[in-house]
Amino acid sequence: MSSGRETIIEEILEKAREVTEQAEVFQAISVATPVHFHANRLKQAETRESTVTALRIVKEGKAGFAQASGFVRPLDLVEMALEACYFEVPKGFTFPARVVCTEVDVFDPGVDEVSVEDMAELGQRLIDAVREHTPELLCDALVAKRVTSVRIVNSNGGEASYKKSYFRVGVDGMLVRGEDMLFVGDSQSSCCRLVDFMSVADEVKKQLELAKRNATIRAGLMPVVFTAYGVASCFLPSLMAAFNGKLVYDGASPLKDKMGQQVFDARFNLWDNATLPFQVRSYPFDDEGVPGQRTSLVEKGVVSNFLYDLHTAALSGSRSTGNGSRQGGLPAPHPSSVIIGEGEGNFWDMVRDMKEGLVVELVMGAEQGNVLNGDFSGNVLLGYKVESGEIVGRVKNTMISGNVYQILSQLEGIGRERRWVEGMLLTPCLYCRSLPVATKES
Amino acid sequence: MRDVIFDALKGHRADYVEVRIEESRSARITYRGGRLEEVGRTSVVGGNVRALVKGGWGFVSFNNLDGLKEKVELAVRQAWLVGKETSKLCFTGPIVDVVVPDVKKNPAQVPLAFKQQLLEEYNDIVMATPKIRSCQISYQDSERKLVFANSEGSYIEQIKLDISLRLSAVAASDGEVQQAGLSLGSPGDFTVVEGLQEKVKETALRAVRLLSAPYAKGGEYTVVLDPILAGVFVHEAFGHLSEADHVYENQRLQEIMVLGRRFGSKELNIVDGAAIPGLRGSYKYDDEGVPATKTYLMREGVLESRLHSRETAAKMGERLTGNARAVSYFYPPIVRMTNTYIEPKDVSFEDMISDIKEGIYARDWYGGTTSLEMFTFSAGEAYMIRNGKVAELLRPVVLSGNVFTTLMNIDAIGNDLEMEQGGGCGKGDQWPLPVSNGSPHIRIRRCLVGGKQ
Numbered sequence: 001m002s003s004g005r006e007t008i009i010e011e012i013l014e015k016a017r018e019v020t021e022q023a024e025v026f027q028a029i030s031v032a033t034p035v036h037f038h039a040n041r042l043k044q045a046e047t048r049e050s051t052v053t054a055l056r057i058v059k060e061g062k063a064g065f066a067q068a069s070g071f072v073r074p075l076d077l078v079e080m081a082l083e084a085c086y087f088e089v090p091k092g093f094t095f096p097a098r099v100v101c102t103e104v105d106v107f108d109p110g111v112d113e114v115s116v117e118d119m120a121e122l123g124q125r126l127i128d129a130v131r132e133h134t135p136e137l138l139c140d141a142l143v144a145k146r147v148t149s150v151r152i153v154n155s156n157g158g159e160a161s162y163k164k165s166y167f168r169v170g171v172d173g174m175l176v177r178g179e180d181m182l183f184v185g186d187s188q189s190s191c192c193r194l195v196d197f198m199s200v201a202d203e204v205k206k207q208l209e210l211a212k213r214n215a216t217i218r219a220g221l222m223p224v225v226f227t228a229y230g231v232a233s234c235f236l237p238s239l240m241a242a243f244n245g246k247l248v249y250d251g252a253s254p255l256k257d258k259m260g261q262q263v264f265d266a267r268f269n270l271w272d273n274a275t276l277p278f279q280v281r282s283y284p285f286d287d288e289g290v291p292g293q294r295t296s297l298v299e300k301g302v303v304s305n306f307l308y309d310l311h312t313a314a315l316s317g318s319r320s321t322g323n324g325s326r327q328g329g330l331p332a333p334h335p336s337s338v339i340i341g342e343g344e345g346n347f348w349d350m351v352r353d354m355k356e357g358l359v360v361e362l363v364m365g366a367e368q369g370n371v372l373n374g375d376f377s378g379n380v381l382l383g384y385k386v387e388s389g390e391i392v393g394r395v396k397n398t399m400i401s402g403n404v405y406q407i408l409s410q411l412e413g414i415g416r417e418r419r420w421v422e423g424m425l426l427t428p429c430l431y432c433r434s435l436p437v438a439t440k441e442s
Numbered sequence: 443m444r445d446v447i448f449d450a451l452k453g454h455r456a457d458y459v460e461v462r463i464e465e466s467r468s469a470r471i472t473y474r475g476g477r478l479e480e481v482g483r484t485s486v487v488g489g490n491v492r493a494l495v496k497g498g499w500g501f502v503s504f505n506n507l508d509g510l511k512e513k514v515e516l517a518v519r520q521a522w523l524v525g526k527e528t529s530k531l532c533f534t535g536p537i538v539d540v541v542v543p544d545v546k547k548n549p550a551q552v553p554l555a556f557k558q559q560l561l562e563e564y565n566d567i568v569m570a571t572p573k574i575r576s577c578q579i580s581y582q583d584s585e586r587k588l589v590f591a592n593s594e595g596s597y598i599e600q601i602k603l604d605i606s607l608r609l610s611a612v613a614a615s616d617g618e619v620q621q622a623g624l625s626l627g628s629p630g631d632f633t634v635v636e637g638l639q640e641k642v643k644e645t646a647l648r649a650v651r652l653l654s655a656p657y658a659k660g661g662e663y664t665v666v667l668d669p670i671l672a673g674v675f676v677h678e679a680f681g682h683l684s685e686a687d688h689v690y691e692n693q694r695l696q697e698i699m700v701l702g703r704r705f706g707s708k709e710l711n712i713v714d715g716a717a718i719p720g721l722r723g724s725y726k727y728d729d730e731g732v733p734a735t736k737t738y739l740m741r742e743g744v745l746e747s748r749l750h751s752r753e754t755a756a757k758m759g760e761r762l763t764g765n766a767r768a769v770s771y772f773y774p775p776i777v778r779m780t781n782t783y784i785e786p787k788d789v790s791f792e793d794m795i796s797d798i799k800e801g802i803y804a805r806d807w808y809g810g811t812t813s814l815e816m817f818t819f820s821a822g823e824a825y826m827i828r829n830g831k832v833a834e835l836l837r838p839v840v841l842s843g844n845v846f847t848t849l850m851n852i853d854a855i856g857n858d859l860e861m862e863q864g865g866g867c868g869k870g871d872q873w874p875l876p877v878s879n880g881s882p883h884i885r886i887r888r889c890l891v892g893g894k895q
Contacts, residue, residue, distance in 0.1 A: 066484070
């Protein structure tokens with residue numbers, strides 16, 4: 001880090017201290033290089049540099065917040081925060097003093113060294129590998145790298161800084177036959193440089209293979225297996241809202257009064273972990289300088305904790321779980337890596353177990369229902385019909401609906417093998433006995 | 443600034459180069475769980491350079507405006523790495539202009555304390571309603587000063603204002619949680635978020651009513667959409683498919699989306715246009731410096747044109763529409779919608795539902811999304827229609843369908859066009875982009891509704 005940067009942060013903190021009781025300065029500097037492919041061809045190479053500086057202050061029991069992208073005079077930022085100084089700070093809210101925390105590996109110097117040419121070649125090889133299976137597939141691909149430096153200082157002597165790298169390789173394919181469109185895709189991301197894309201190519205080829213034919217499905221109740229992607233699209237939005245300490249405190253989470261209670265199937269385990277080496281959601285410190293940690297959310301079906309940042313923890317009389325995340329504003333509780341524990345089932349055994357059923361890969365619109373209540377309903381964008389224990393083809397014009405809490409309280413099975421989805425969720429497949437399927441009569 | 447930019451553009455080795463500089467200030471206020479959670483001020487200084495060489499693009503975005511010349515060189519170097527064909531861009535001619543918005547009540551001139559008190563009042567109205575558990579309000583306004591210049595000699599300065607307000611009331615009892623929402627926006631008139639006390643109260647009551655409403659039974663129904671939800675429908679189901687960047691390199695999709703093809707009845711006209719004034723998707727020039735237009739995507743049920751950037755229009759040999767937009771300096775412009783709507787016809791709401799024996803009347807919105815062929819969109823509120831009358835309230839429903847059959851199944855178009863201004867459109871990682879959607883009431887035969895058995 002250059003000394004010039006540190007001076008600016010220190011200067012803002014110094015200026016803020018003079019007029020407030022508490023202050024905190026956060027700065028993130030990143031350089032990202034995404035390389036885009038469109039319609040099977042290299043299309044665009046980008047460099048995106050960004051510097052974000054945020055100031056949070058506490059004055060006379062009220063907090064204020066201001067943020068600048070790019071250049072800002074320290075005094076201007078302080079004045080912006082003073083102008084926005086309105087909302088009450090809960091009792092006991094303090095910025096963390098200097099802490100020692102265990103190291104979390106999130107930086108690979110190799111990422112920065114990857115050239116645009118290398119990234120372009122990687123993307124082209126991935127597209128070629130997928131199109132070997134289906135030559136008429138039109139692919140968009142993205143190979144991207146990013147290096148971010150984060151530094152936080154506060155008026156209680158707290159200080160944290162780290163560097164993080166990110167690398168992603170992903171492909172989305174579209175196949176048009178007449179008016180029938182098929183969408184397939186997968187991606188992999190890591191803090192390390194990725195050179196092997198075969199798992200991505202294999203996943204896409206598997207999807208293409210299973211969706212080769214279209215199959216019709218009847219409306220009615222039937223067993224459903226959610227693949228890792230299916231779990232991400234149907235279950236994740238509700239679970240993340242329910243375990244968000246802020247929504248719990250507000251009373252908007254249905255798990256508000258369920259701490260210590262058996263809400264889920266006894267085989268269901270869920271946790272958040274910011275300390276997994278080289279996972280893209282990992283960090284040594286969260287955006288408030290609190291060390292990242294592993295937080296158990298559901299243990300053997302029993303609700304064991306919620307996710308907190310400093311502010312929500314102070315409101316709730318709880319401790320921050322190191323989940324304070326800035327999504328362009330003040331820190332709020334946000335998951336790091338979300339992990340669902342493995343079970344003992346096997347995906348293909350689940351398929352074989354179904355006389356007539358559905359495998360759900362991607363559901364469109366599931367997050368638009370009443371997420372708080374756990375209700376989801378959406379169009380099965382990619383899903384397969386199962387007949388007498390075998391996948392017979394892809395379903396179309398099909399909607400599924402369900403309630404996350406009902407499904408997860410009596411699961412038919414949990415897979416043994418797990419998969420990462422978009423670097424944020426690690427999950428096995430989940431098998432559920434009976435869900436309503438609606439379909440367009442042909 | 444002008445001299446600095448033109449100096450940086452001198453002597454480049456690209457087919458085309460453009461520079462965008464942005465300076466913006468915004469305010470946001472958030473209420474959550476009935477309390478004021480955040481008041482924040484944000485300032486942004488940034489810019490980008492985009493270069494085209496042999497059909498390949500290089501793009502560099504930055505916060506530090508120093509060394510613009512080096513940034514142009516980097517973008518050009520990247521474009522050289524990518525480009526292997528020929529560059530095609532529809533020509534617009536150099537445009538030099540300064541655009542200042544027509545503002546009734548500029549949010550930047552309204553004190554933050556006044557905004558906060560107004561929202562506090564709305565928050566209190568919601569929280570005072572029995573069975574309400576929580577209230578979320580997010581308000582944001584911004585003033586963006588944009589400078590655009592390109593290697594063809596264009597230099598355009600624009601000021602863009604935007605206001606959005608989203609309020610949701612969360613009701614709970616017996617472990618059930620339901621919510622109802624209100625969303626509004628404006629391209630710079632603060633008065634649209636004032637005087638909403640009655641509407642806010644109604645929103646809170648609606649959330650409470652949903653607690654005791656039954657789920658819809660899933661299946662196919664004749665569905666009547668209110669203007670707001672029909673606007674979301676036209677945006678999702680047809681608007682995205684009209685964006686030429688999906689189509690211009692996709693031969694198969696071009697065959698499906700061939701101009702002149704019939705997609706709906708003679709009554710159906712669908713329009714998009716930033717040249718329609720006074721809406722959140724309105725502007726004079728897009729982010730490639732192309733003048734805004736009003737475009738008939740569909741006229742009398744027949745596909746007439748689509749939305750273009752300079753590149754897609756050139757590659758498809760079609761007319762420029764001025765639809766290349768970027769959410770900020772951080773991103774390159776891509777083909778986006780602006781103000782999208784179904785033109786009104788003459789059917790009254792009463793006539794529209796009078797011959798429906800069993801159907802669903804879906805109102806208001808949570809959201810919508812599309813895969814191009816299939817779309818889903820979710821209603822904030824739904825009622826059964828029985829024997830030509832609006833009957834019992836249902837839980838919010840999600841509607842889904844295939845674009846091609848659903849457009850054909852629109853068999854009645856109302857006389858009551860309304861524009862919804864609270865939405866933000868997402869495409870790729872660019873979100874939320876100010877747009878507006880609208881429609882009169884419409885009726886769709888055989889629409890798939892998700893729900894219980």
